[in-house]
Amino acid sequence: MRFDRVVVPCLLLVLAGCVTTHTNTGALGKPLPQETKAEQATDAARIHTELGQHYLATGDLQTALTKVQMALQFDPNYAPAHTVIAYIDARIGKADEAEKHYRKAVALEPTKGAWNNNLGQFLCSRGNYAEGETYFRKAVADPFYATPSEALTNAGVCQLMAGDKTKAEADFRDAIARNPQNGEALFQLANLLYQGKDGFRARAFLQRFDALGKPTAASLKLGHDIESSMGNPEGARNYGKRLRSQFPDSEQARALESTGNP
Numbered sequence: 001m002r003f004d005r006v007v008v009p010c011l012l013l014v015l016a017g018c019v020t021t022h023t024n025t026g027a028l029g030k031p032l033p034q035e036t037k038a039e040q041a042t043d044a045a046r047i048h049t050e051l052g053q054h055y056l057a058t059g060d061l062q063t064a065l066t067k068v069q070m071a072l073q074f075d076p077n078y079a080p081a082h083t084v085i086a087y088i089d090a091r092i093g094k095a096d097e098a099e100k101h102y103r104k105a106v107a108l109e110p111t112k113g114a115w116n117n118n119l120g121q122f123l124c125s126r127g128n129y130a131e132g133e134t135y136f137r138k139a140v141a142d143p144f145y146a147t148p149s150e151a152l153t154n155a156g157v158c159q160l161m162a163g164d165k166t167k168a169e170a171d172f173r174d175a176i177a178r179n180p181q182n183g184e185a186l187f188q189l190a191n192l193l194y195q196g197k198d199g200f201r202a203r204a205f206l207q208r209f210d211a212l213g214k215p216t217a218a219s220l221k222l223g224h225d226i227e228s229s230m231g232n233p234e235g236a237r238n239y240g241k242r243l244r245s246q247f248p249d250s251e252q253a254r255a256l257e258s259t260g261n262p
Helices: 011-015 037-057 061-074 079-091 095-108 113-125 129-141 148-162 165-178 183-195 199-210 217-229 233-246 251-259
Strands: none
Touching: 037 061, 037 079, 061 079, 079 095, 079 113, 095 113, 113 129, 113 148, 129 148, 148 165, 148 183, 165 183, 183 199, 183 217, 199 217, 217 233, 217 251, 233 251
16 A cells, blocks of 8 residues: 655755745835744744655654654644654554544545545554545545545555455556556556456456566566466466566565476
8 A cells, every 4th residue: 555645845955955035025015924923833844844754764763753743843733744743653653643643634634635545544554444445535536636546546455455355346447547557556456356267357457567667576476377377388487587587585486486386
């Protein structure tokens, strides 16, 4: 599953020490409106959240957590800060705290697709499949959400975890219809069809995944298994060679070696 991240387009500029100059008058010589204290607090929260994301990207969870906590001190209702601190809390094993912050972000911006997707994914990871499903649907319903295909893919994975393969297939197909280059959905659907003994359609979707040029050990192993199941030893060997060449230390490559498959 994939979490939505808070986009930080100006982070590098902020860290590089860029300076924005402000004048007291506009182009017509009229005074510009001054920021309110609330706006200043939100700006401070945004900057600290961006810094927290920077440290998170470098692997410094402690500093990242400190920065985002400071962001919430400036503005307790800054939703992006809640999503980042939730992610950090989940990483360090504080699941209850993470859930609290994910829910807070959604409460602050109930229609925001990214926040609903994140909460849905988190609930699903905790086994709360039915409630998680409701948040994935809210994410997809947001007309301004840029990646509804990812929320649908997450929903499909959640349905698989819940044991509902029919709904999972429908979600993966919907995700692919919205974004034909959604690699995760293509792989998941190919694997689901293979597990359902539908090798022909599984092959078609895996070939579409392979055409994206981003193979994984799991996708190459799946390709090997699909071709083997369809009585195509040459195709299976080709996938096996690619797997051993590109991911020699992977669990999937070791599995092939242990069974003596070509």
